[in-house]
Amino acid sequence: MEKAYEDPARRLPIRGSQAAVPRQGSPRGRPACQGQDSPASCLSMARSLFRFYEELNDFLPPERRKTAFSCDCALHATVKNAIESLGVPHTEVELILVNGVSVGFSHPVRDGDRISVYPKFEALDVSPLLRIRERPLRELRFLADAHLGALAKFLRLLGFDTLYRNDFRDQEVARLSVQERRIVLTRDRGLLMHRIITHGCYVRAERPLDQLSEVIARLDLSRAIRPFTRCLRCNRAIERIDKSCIAGRLAPDTLRYYDEFWTCHACDRVYWAGSHFRRLAKIIEAAAASGQSAGHQGARLSMGTGSSGSAGSKRSTRE
Numbered sequence: 416m417e418k419a420y421e422d423p424a425r426r427l428p429i430r431g432s433q434a435a436v437p438r439q440g441s442p443r444g445r446p447a448c449q450g451q452d453s454p455a456s457c458l459s460m461a462r463s464l465f466r467f468y469e470e471l472n473d474f475l476p477p478e479r480r481k482t483a484f485s486c487d488c489a490l491h492a493t494v495k496n497a498i499e500s501l502g503v504p505h506t507e508v509e510l511i512l513v514n515g516v517s518v519g520f521s522h523p524v525r526d527g528d529r530i531s532v533y534p535k536f537e538a539l540d541v542s543p544l545l546r547i548r549e550r551p552l553r554e555l556r557f558l559a560d561a562h563l564g565a566l567a568k569f570l571r572l573l574g575f576d577t578l579y580r581n582d583f584r585d586q587e588v589a590r591l592s593v594q595e596r597r598i599v600l601t602r603d604r605g606l607l608m609h610r611i612i613t614h615g616c617y618v619r620a621e622r623p624l625d626q627l628s629e630v631i632a633r634l635d636l637s638r639a640i641r642p643f644t645r646c647l648r649c650n651r652a653i654e655r656i657d658k659s660c661i662a663g664r665l666a667p668d669t670l671r672y673y674d675e676f677w678t679c680h681a682c683d684r685v686y687w688a689g690s691h692f693r694r695l696a697k698i699i700e701a702a703a704a705s706g707q708s709a710g711h712q713g714a715r716l717s718m719g720t721g722s723s724g725s726a727g728s729k730r731s732t733r734e
């Protein structure tokens with residue numbers, strides 16, 4: 416189902432104007448990363464786009480703060496070396512996303528990578544209310560509190576594992592977030608102050624689509640988007656199913672005009688590229704574009720909206 420989507424990484428422009436002052440080398444004397452003005456454009460180097468968040472910017476020269484900047488790194492250097500060579504101690508780093516995916520310190524830097532680096536937050540009453548502690552989450556998973564049902568559905572639409580129930584109590588949210596290592600999404604500061612919650616994100620926006628853009632931007636999720644891969648109702652991953660297996664459940668027009676179908680084995684819902692497709696595709700594109708413009712700049716999500724049936728926009732047989 417993802418074949419209809421171009422990988423935006425291939426089209427990510429390197430913003431030369433944002434390249435900052437060349438670094439003189441890593442703290443250990445190894446030039447893991449250099450500004451692009453340095454004579455580093457040989458085959459042994461990889462050019463990546465970095466963005467540091469919140470107080471990590473204090474370690475950077477002014478021109479690199481709170482903006483994305485390109486940098487040449489030693490090919491196959493670890494992301495830890497790359498970050499430290501830019502002046503940021505690894506002990507201050509809590510979460511690293513490479514192309515939208517959480518990675519460990521030993522992850523090798525590759526050409527064209529987009530690397531987002533987040534700090535620890537020692538107190539909750541700092542802004543933004545983003546708490547990522549102890550150890551990074553290897554898989555991005557969310558838990559939306561009871562007031563964020565629409566946001567939860569939008570996140571599922573984009574393929575993010577998002578647990579949600581409208582009767583969640585605070586204690587249950589806290590317990591599940593720890594047990595299942597999920598990032599709590601909430602507009603309730605008090606909930607994030609719960610002692611055992613270690614990963615949380617305070618959502619400022621009030622409208623669901625704005626909330627979606629906000630979360631995408633703050634956690635740099637645009638490259639982790641896998642649209643139409645998850646059940647909107649129950650959050651399970653959906654799978655292809657042969658038309659003959661569900662033909663008896665389809666309306667005559669659906670049977671006539673569509674050949675590709677997906678199903679959720681948990682709730683038995685069936686999806687196909689029906690009339691919701693263009694509307695949902697626009698939601699995805701707008702959220703991704705908005706999220707990227709608020710975080711990194713440059714890349715856009717390109718969607719193959721024209722191929723009916725090749726990408727999985729969904730509509731239930733049992734609305």
Ligand SMILES: [Zn+2]
Nearest residue numbers: 646649679682
């Ligand atoms: Zn389901």
